[in-house]
Amino acid sequence: MYKSEQLAQHLKRLIENGSWSAHTKLPSLREQAEISGFSLMTVMNAYQDLEAQGLIYSKEKSGYFIAEHLKAQMPHSTTIVSLNPKIEINSLVFKYLKSIQSKDILPFGSAFPDHHLLTPTKLLQMVSQKARDQKSYDQTTNLPPGNLALRKIIAQRYAMQGISTDADDIVITSGGLDALNLSLQALTQPGDYILLQQTTFYGAWQAAERLGLKVITLPEHPTFGFDLQAFEQVIQHYPIKVCWFMLNAQNPIGFTVSDDIKYKIAKRLHEHQIHLIEDDVYEELFYGMNKPLSMKYFDRSNLVLHCSSFSKTLGAGFRVGWVYAGKYSEKIQHLQLMSTISANALIQNALVEFVSSHHYEKHLRQLRRRLEKNKKRFTQYLKQHLGQCCEIYSFPSGYFLWIRLPLHIDSLELYQQLITQNIGIAPSPLFNVSDSNQHYIRLNCSFEWNPSIQTGLDTLIHYILNLQSQS
Structure with missing residues (x-):
């Protein structure tokens, strides 16, 4: 040490x-x-x-x-463990994503970092060089489980974190969401019970609806982020087949669960032989010197399928993900060949060269510093102007802020008003299907400060204060 x-x-x-x-x-x-x-x-x-x-x-x-103290930074848990037998969120998510697609929309609701911070020049040069080589388009060597050289590099990165890995354990996918969906499909049948965090990435809700799964949800713990006691109660009383958790830079709230709690989760999973799909797409966007451990680090029973992606560090144009699938590698490949088939061959080949060089780590260090700086400025500005009526939850990783609005302000109504002003935000109904706790918004604060950003924030502040004054 x-x-x-x-x-x-x-x-x-x-x-x-x-x-x-x-x-x-x-x-x-x-x-x-x-x-x-x-x-x-x-x-x-x-x-x-x-x-x-x-x-x-x-x-x-x-x-x-x-x-x-951290307790003051976490939303208070007001909802107990709940059963959600019928999920209907796909229509809302579809309409929302369509509404923020225009280039005229200020993308505070986007799930991706500011594109100006991504796609480093050196990577684009490598793509350009590969594009002139016909062998870079050879799809046969990039079919499932994916480019062998890329899988070896990813396996080496796991090994650097103390996780014993072989390239055959890795399956390359068309992004992180593809890895998550394939993993859930490989582990479940319609009617199975799965366990989600109560407020979580909408892709998990969409997958549950599509596959006909029954969902149990865990409330967030006001101090630790993850409610271990509620987790233990659920797995004792329900036949949980699979858990889908995000424990590092959790989307949308932003907290990172401690290593001690991760160890205890892994221990309970082993005792009850429950699988975990770990959504860890923000794993590289930590602040400070120490990268948080993944749940895969604590997995001694091969029950964790770890999913991640390059899209949050290199941009949506490099939508290449992977799953540490272990013994489920072959089954996931079968499913992949019936759906997305494989990730782009040219991009896989370019990533081999870029990620294996020092340029990738240099880019990650610069990206983390700029995200931390931008997030701090957003946080300070919003606390200065909204601190009297809103709670701003800011955690030391990633690029999202989670904002608690006054109780009488509906986040969906606020989103609908702001979209008419060409400002996008992400309202809490996208992340929580219950009728309560719908007075939160997620804000993307990865953007460099400029007059347009400040004007957009000022408009957001004006609308919130105006709705507050109407109470």
């Missing part, structure tokens, strides 16, 4: 046990170096790590301060 990690863990324990109250000023970098005996650089790295975790915050020319 690095010295900065040791110091960060020590300070984290002091924060979590209440030794320091919220907004208490920490010792300066120089003072902390004298107290701890570590170098200034080590102390600075530790403070930056704690800031990335949301435990402390910095003020220009003033130093570092203790942040509000």
Whole structure:
């Protein structure tokens, strides 16, 4: 363990046990170096790590301060575990996605980062070079399970995280959603029970509706994000076949579940022999130095199918995903050959060259820094103007903000009003099928600040305050 990690863990324990109250000023970098005996650089790295975790915050020319406890950052759970035997969300999602397609719409509702931050020049050069080589279009070597060289590179990246992997465990797909859908189809039959987080990516709801599955939902825990007690109750009382969870930079809320809770989830899955489809498409968009562990890391029974994608780091044009399928690899390939067949051969070949070079890691570091900077500015601006009537939930990863509106404001109505002004937002009915808790919106804050962005935010603020004044 690095010295900065040791110091960060020590300070984290002091924060979590209440030794320091919220907004208490920490010792300066120089003072902390004298107290701890570590170098200034080590102390600075530790403070930056704690800031990335949301435990402390910095003020220009003033130093570092203790942040509000995480409990104050999470929406309170107001709904118990619920059974959703009939899901009807596809029509709403279809209409919503059609409504935000126009290039004139300010894309605060988009699921993708700002395209200006993606598709690095070096990658485009590699694509251009590959495009002139006829062998790059050879589809036979890129059919399921996908390009062997790309699968080997992905397997190596798993190994770097301490996850033993072979290229044969990996199936390349046409994006992360394709990986998730194929995995769910491989593991379930119509009428099976599956377990979802109560507020989750709408693709999970769509897949459940399409496959005729019965859905049980877990409420979010107000402190830890994942309600372990509710999870244990559900798997004891319902014949859950599959869980579909997003535990790193969860979409739409944004929290990351601790390693301790992930370990306990894996233990319960093993005890009850329940499979987990892990949606981890935001795995690379963490802040700070330490990448969060995936559930696959804790899987000792081959019950976790880990799904991810390049589309959130390289853009929608590079919609290539994968699933760590293990023993289900062949079944997923059979399903794939009956649907999407395979991912684009040219893109797979270009990714082999780009991801295996130092350019990919350099791009990821730059992307994380810019997303963190942009998210912080959005958060500060919205808290300044809406802090009296809304709660802004901001977590140290990804590029989404989850905003709790006043109780009487319906997020779908707000979305419909804003779309007439060419502003897109993502209302909570896309992520939660219950009739309650529909006063939240998800906001994409990956965009570089400019007059157009500020004008769009000012319009959003105006509409919220106007609806608030009508109560």
